[in-house]
Amino acid sequence: MRLSARTQYALRAAAELAAAPPGPVPAEKIAAAQDIPRRFLDNILLQLRRAGLINSQRGPDGGYWLARPAADISLADIIIVVEGVSQDSERFPGVAEPLADVWGALRDYEQATLSEITLAHIASGSLPPL
Amino acid sequence: MRLSARTQYALRAAAELAAAPPGPVPAEKIAAAQDIPRRFLDNILLQLRRAGLINSQRGPDGGYWLARPAADISLADIIIVVEGVSQDSERFPGVAEPLADVWGALRDYEQATLSEITLAHIASGSLPPL
DNA sequence: TTTATCCCTACTTAATAAGTCGGCTTCGTC
DNA sequence: GACGAAGCCGACTTATTAAGTAGGGATAAA
Numbered sequence: 001m002r003l004s005a006r007t008q009y010a011l012r013a014a015a016e017l018a019a020a021p022p023g024p025v026p027a028e029k030i031a032a033a034q035d036i037p038r039r040f041l042d043n044i045l046l047q048l049r050r051a052g053l054i055n056s057q058r059g060p061d062g063g064y065w066l067a068r069p070a071a072d073i074s075l076a077d078i079i080i081v082v083e084g085v086s087q088d089s090e091r092f093p094g095v096a097e098p099l100a101d102v103w104g105a106l107r108d109y110e111q112a113t114l115s116e117i118t119l120a121h122i123a124s125g126s127l128p129p130l
Numbered sequence: 131m132r133l134s135a136r137t138q139y140a141l142r143a144a145a146e147l148a149a150a151p152p153g154p155v156p157a158e159k160i161a162a163a164q165d166i167p168r169r170f171l172d173n174i175l176l177q178l179r180r181a182g183l184i185n186s187q188r189g190p191d192g193g194y195w196l197a198r199p200a201a202d203i204s205l206a207d208i209i210i211v212v213e214g215v216s217q218d219s220e221r222f223p224g225v226a227e228p229l230a231d232v233w234g235a236l237r238d239y240e241q242a243t244l245s246e247i248t249l250a251h252i253a254s255g256s257l258p259p260l
Numbered sequence: 261t262t263t264a265t266c267c268c269t270a271c272t273t274a275a276t277a278a279g280t281c282g283g284c285t286t287c288g289t290c
Numbered sequence: 291g292a293c294g295a296a297g298c299c300g301a302c303t304t305a306t307t308a309a310g311t312a313g314g315g316a317t318a319a320a
Binding site: 039 | 276277278279280281285286287288289
Binding site: 001002003008011012015016018019033034035075090091092093094095096097098099101102103105106107109110113114117121122123125127130 | 131132133138141142145146148149163164165205220221222223224225226227228229231232233235236237239240243244247251252253255257260
């Protein structure tokens with residue numbers, strides 16, 4: 001479950017938006033609250049917007065907000081956007097072949113868990129039973 | 131669950147030893163069976179030996195073999211040796227704090243699964259229910 | 261004494277991640 | 291319509307890690 005700093009930042013920024021009162025939140029505020037390098041955050045928010053997860057508004061009193069209710073955005077939704085989809089298909093010759101099943105099972109569990117947890121869970125601090 | 135090529139190689143090499151008949155297996159044979167760069171494999175086997183997971187014998191008819199029964203060596207045992215122990219402790223300011231619990235839960239599940247599966251499971255091709 | 265094998269440190273190269281830069285665009289206010 | 295507060299955007303640089311290579315040295319059996 002190794003996540004890049006970029007992905008962690010994306011999740012934390014999204015959590016910040018989920019917890020904010022309705023209305024645009026400026027990137028500057030997110031950066032300060034989550035201690036994320038400002039320019040890097042711009043970059044990440046842009047990616048989330050292009051993916052349709054958040055909306056934005058320019059100009060004074062502009063900022064970002066979630067494009068859907070927090071309960072409708074899962075952690076997996078965000079991770080998939082930032083990490084990109086992985087086309088691995090490692091080779092497992094001969095006797096090592098069952099390893100593929102192990103990785104598959106772990107991946108499935110992880111996927112299921114991350115699809116179940118939403119930004120609403122994070123923002124409210126009450127996670128479903130894991 | 132991102133594993134480095136090095137770790138994958140280590141697991142595959144160990145699986146090869148687990149499946150081999152008793153007696154030393156030369157690195158060359160492992161490299162061929164699992165399509166692992168020869169010199170790189172040397173390096174990895176050395177690490178496994180220093181960790182006490184495998185034994186070795188030099189000279190003609192030398193090679194490597196498991197230091198313990200295959201049923202007593204879990205995937206986690208190998209992974210911990212090769213990946214090293216991670217001292218991360220990421221920061222999760224404010225509202226993002228529950229994310230730490232999610233990663234913790236996922237890590238625990240993964241750890242439990244990988245500790246349960248042994249080289250004997252891999253070599254025999256019969257995994258415990260996942 | 262030759263040959264097959266492991267032992268060991270250090271090095272190089274390739275890939276990816278992390279973060280920075282410069283400047284442009286939009287929009288509300290005065 | 292000028293100004294300032296914001297977001298938009300591609301390209302660039304730097305740091306870190308992963309992956310693999312090199313060049314020998316040490317052992318042991320025949």
